[in-house]
Amino acid sequence: MSENDVELYLEDNETAHKMINECLMKIANRLKDIEGAVAEIPTPDKTYYRPKGDEEYLTLSQNLDKIYERLERLENGMQN
Numbered sequence: 182m183s184e185n186d187v188e189l190y191l192e193d194n195e196t197a198h199k200m201i202n203e204c205l206m207k208i209a210n211r212l213k214d215i216e217g218a219v220a221e222i223p224t225p226d227k228t229y230y231r232p233k234g235d236e237e238y239l240t241l242s243q244n245l246d247k248i249y250e251r252l253e254r255l256e257n258g259m260q261n
Contacts, residue, residue, distance in 0.1 A: 182190075229238040232247065239247065 225241040228241050230241070230244055231238045232244065
């Protein structure tokens with residue numbers, strides 16, 4: 182390998198490293214944006230719904246409990 186070939190190789194290597202670094206920086210910034218967006222998504226314990234006829238808003242689990250209580254009452258009422 183001549184001295185000129187070595188210099189070209191080193192320049193290509195430096196250019197490649199700069200491009201890889203730029204790509205990694207863009208990916209890191211995008212990941213930060215995605216993490217921020219995901220953090221804002223409401224979880225089931227932060228999701229509220231007010232059933233028709235109720236005055237209070239209930240969480241998802243409270244609503245499911247209420248639905249299952251009503252189903253149980255209907256099932257037990259039908260067995261009598």
